[in-house]
Amino acid sequence: MTGKGWRGDEKRFSNMRLTVIGTGYLGLTHAVCMADLGHDVMALDVDADKVARASKGEVPFFEPGLEPLLRKNLDSGRLRFTTSFAEVAEFGDVHFLCVGTPQAAGGSADLSCVHSAADALAPHLWRPCLVIGKSTVPVGTARKLAARIREQAPVGDDADVAWNPEFLREGFAVEDSFSPDRLVFGVASQRSAELLRQVYAKLLADGTPELVMDLETAELVKVSANAFLATKVSFINAMAEICEKVGADVVRLADALARDERIGKRFLVPGLGFGGGCLPKVIRAFRSAAKELGVESVVNLLGAVDAINLRRRSRLTDLTRDVVGGTLAGRRLAVLGLAFKPGSDDVRDSPSLQVCGQLVREGALVSVHDPVAMGNAAHIQPDLRYASSVSEAATNADAVLHLTEWADYRVIDPAMLGTVVAQRNMIDARCALDEEAWRSAGWSFRVLGRA
Numbered sequence: 001m002t003g004k005g006w007r008g009d010e011k012r013f014s015n016m017r018l019t020v021i022g023t024g025y026l027g028l029t030h031a032v033c034m035a036d037l038g039h040d041v042m043a044l045d046v047d048a049d050k051v052a053r054a055s056k057g058e059v060p061f062f063e064p065g066l067e068p069l070l071r072k073n074l075d076s077g078r079l080r081f082t083t084s085f086a087e088v089a090e091f092g093d094v095h096f097l098c099v100g101t102p103q104a105a106g107g108s109a110d111l112s113c114v115h116s117a118a119d120a121l122a123p124h125l126w127r128p129c130l131v132i133g134k135s136t137v138p139v140g141t142a143r144k145l146a147a148r149i150r151e152q153a154p155v156g157d158d159a160d161v162a163w164n165p166e167f168l169r170e171g172f173a174v175e176d177s178f179s180p181d182r183l184v185f186g187v188a189s190q191r192s193a194e195l196l197r198q199v200y201a202k203l204l205a206d207g208t209p210e211l212v213m214d215l216e217t218a219e220l221v222k223v224s225a226n227a228f229l230a231t232k233v234s235f236i237n238a239m240a241e242i243c244e245k246v247g248a249d250v251v252r253l254a255d256a257l258a259r260d261e262r263i264g265k266r267f268l269v270p271g272l273g274f275g276g277g278c279l280p281k282v283i284r285a286f287r288s289a290a291k292e293l294g295v296e297s298v299v300n301l302l303g304a305v306d307a308i309n310l311r312r313r314s315r316l317t318d319l320t321r322d323v324v325g326g327t328l329a330g331r332r333l334a335v336l337g338l339a340f341k342p343g344s345d346d347v348r349d350s351p352s353l354q355v356c357g358q359l360v361r362e363g364a365l366v367s368v369h370d371p372v373a374m375g376n377a378a379h380i381q382p383d384l385r386y387a388s389s390v391s392e393a394a395t396n397a398d399a400v401l402h403l404t405e406w407a408d409y410r411v412i413d414p415a416m417l418g419t420v421v422a423q424r425n426m427i428d429a430r431c432a433l434d435e436e437a438w439r440s441a442g443w444s445f446r447v448l449g450r451a
């Protein structure tokens with residue numbers, strides 16, 4: 001696969017020697033896709049086990065289409081892995097920084113991996129080079145990082161820094177890498193912009209819009225895009241809170257709003273809200289940065305977005321308690337879906353997993369199922385019963401909770417599932433199941449956001 005709609009004129013593009021530092025969800029996908037575009041790529045991680053597995057063609061997380069592409073590019077010789085910073089500095093002059101930026105205590109971004117990667121790389125930079133940040137960072141990071149690298153690099157001011165934020169979605173990472181909506185180049189020099197154009201020449205030739213801007217604006221594009229999407233989710237969930245009070249139907253409301261093309265339906269889905277390794281931590285880090293800068297409007301807006309989102313989780317626990325008769329103690333519950341969203345095995349800040357924790361703390365016996373995320377979930381929450389099928393999870397359940405909208409769950413036969421449960425109670429927290437089909441099979445069907 002080389003992206004859709006290539007013009008196929010390979011001679012027009014010159015291949016480069018690139019390095020990718022950090023081979024998690026983002027870095028491994030980026031390294032594989034850059035190699036598939038024809039570049040020679042060396043990828044580095046400090047985790048030797050990850051490097052060993054990637055070198056054997058193994059992807060340590062679930063991402064459709066990535067593993068065959070990894071193997072193809074290992075076989076072609078265009079992709080290799082290492083743990084040595086000296087080796088990557090020797091190999092290439094364009095280095096992508098893709099390390100993690102987790103949430104620190106208090107909500108700000110923990111930049112320690114960014115700093116340690118820069119500190120490990122810089123002393124080996126003897127030739128003019130470009131370090132391109134792809135990690136999601138607070139505004140102002142790139143400029144400070146450039147000073148930090150130049151101070152330590154033998155090449156001094158000829159070590160340039162650019163920021164090229166990444167918008168790929170887990171579950172669609174390969175597709176998004178080859179067909180991004182736009183390429184954002186945050187640069188401090190013409191030379192950096194030129195190098196970025198060479199790196200992405202094929203995507204640009206394919207019609208991907210190129211947006212060149214200063215470093216700070218590029219950093220802000222990423223965090224404000226996340227903040228906007230999170231706000232859209234929390235907006236409809238705030239409307240759900242109103243609907244619950246007055247007996248209105250948030251599902252019909254969302255549908256009617258979405259038909260206004262200025263609003264649109266994407267991310268306007270009421271339910272359990274957002275989670276994962278990106279949106280929650282990004283809005284908290286953005287809020288924390290806005291606080292430091294004294295920008296109260298952003299602080300207040302993002303504080304409300306986060307609070308509305310987290311309230312959906314406790315609201316679901318309340319609804320479940322109501323459905324099973326006022327107490328969760330001793331009740332058997334089946335939870336369908338643990339990943340923070342379908343198409344991923346990522347359970348970082350998973351709304352479903354947090355709800356499971358609340359249910360267990362109130363004494364419920366919780367059986368769970370997920371097509372791919374059970375291994376990751378079991379590391380975090382071993383006290384759940386992990387079932388190998390939907391029927392096994394639902395056996396003798398007093399209620400079934402649909403918490404991650406995997407396509408597999410849409411095709412469950414309600415009549416068949418009705419034969420194994422103790423009570424036919426379905427709670428659809430993702431507004432994704434066919435209500436009519438469940439009701440006609442004799443189920444009580446509740447939706448989060450409807451009275």
Ligand SMILES: NC(=O)c1ccc[n+]([C@@H]2O[C@H](COP(=O)([O-])OP(=O)(O)OC[C@H]3O[C@@H](n4cnc5c(N)ncnc54)[C@H](O)[C@@H]3O)[C@@H](O)[C@H]2O)c1
Nearest residue numbers: 022023024025026046047099100101113116117135136166
């Ligand atoms: N996952 C996504 O869908 C996604 C999308 C867009 C942006 N991002 C951003 O990309 C960045 C990485 O996210 P991720 O999901 O890939 O994280 P991740 O935790 O999956 O991967 C981070 C990797 O960096 C490695 N690492 C840590 N310190 C290092 C160092 N000093 N040198 C080399 N490697 C080091 C870790 O071992 C790990 O393999 C974050 O800033 C994230 O916000 C992620």
